Amino acid sequence: MLLPDPLETLSRLQRALDTFQQSDWLESSPSGTGPYPPLNVFRKGDDFVIITELPGIKKSELDIQVKDNAIRVAGAKSVDYTEKASLHRRERSAGRFDRAVTIPVRIDADRVKAEYHDGILALYLPRAEQDKPRSIRIG
Amino acid sequence: MVQSQELSVQQKKELAPKEEKTVPARYYVPNTDIYETDEALTLVMEVPGVEKKDVNVQLESDVLRVEGRIDFSKYEGLEPVYAEYNVGHYARAFTLSDTIDQDGISAELADGVLTLTLKKAKAALPRRIAIR
Numbered sequence: 001m002l003l004p005d006p007l008e009t010l011s012r013l014q015r016a017l018d019t020f021q022q023s024d025w026l027e028s029s030p031s032g033t034g035p036y037p038p039l040n041v042f043r044k045g046d047d048f049v050i051i052t053e054l055p056g057i058k059k060s061e062l063d064i065q066v067k068d069n070a071i072r073v074a075g076a077k078s079v080d081y082t083e084k085a086s087l088h089r090r091e092r093s094a095g096r097f098d099r100a101v102t103i104p105v106r107i108d109a110d111r112v113k114a115e116y117h118d119g120i121l122a123l124y125l126p127r128a129e130q131d132k133p134r135s136i137r138i139g
Numbered sequence: 140m141v142q143s144q145e146l147s148v149q150q151k152k153e154l155a156p157k158e159e160k161t162v163p164a165r166y167y168v169p170n171t172d173i174y175e176t177d178e179a180l181t182l183v184m185e186v187p188g189v190e191k192k193d194v195n196v197q198l199e200s201d202v203l204r205v206e207g208r209i210d211f212s213k214y215e216g217l218e219p220v221y222a223e224y225n226v227g228h229y230a231r232a233f234t235l236s237d238t239i240d241q242d243g244i245s246a247e248l249a250d251g252v253l254t255l256t257l258k259k260a261k262a263a264l265p266r267r268i269a270i271r
Contacts, residue, residue: 014225035223040223043218055186085174085181091171095145097146109189118187
């Protein structure tokens, strides 16, 4: 039996993400400002997971709010140097961000969980009970 | 120091590999800040999604190679429905000048930010010349 090649799985994930870059599944909510941070949205069974990359953020600087089916991620990203440093290259960005998006499904705001590990913020959005699809049996 | 301007999205830069890989998985170039103090040269690289065990920092013939692999098993069972960025391993290489003490390199990883401190060789440290 051939073992799955880990690099093959990664390139499949990368191709899948490429395909969904043109999707218009997510609408920006009217109160949202700016496109930062870039988000990926995944489906896990009936529930949804939003994953975004926010390296170097302090948890105290991160503000996540959920209302009905709108999610808002806001905060500040800071890049600090010691005073006597001379900067040779600057590619990291710093500043404020505030983004709100509307998910086209109803989520259960009380059970939303947020995790921040290694610079990745993951928001687990369980679907509202009333919104779960029901199987139709053929009579 | 937090600037008051709003952040804009930087597209991830894909690494153009010098050697071809046999499997088409993409590597990305991590955003790096390089700054220098009197004692050391510091590289700060953004590698979100990389854990300590998956960082590889190697120094060979004056070339510092940094590689950070992401653990994409976390994406198992997740079906993408909307994507604005892609994920992949990170790799970048820098050629060091001989002002760096090659035995004095230390690395720290916190919240997806890898900080490499390269101590300067003693010969390169600034010396005050006393005027008699």
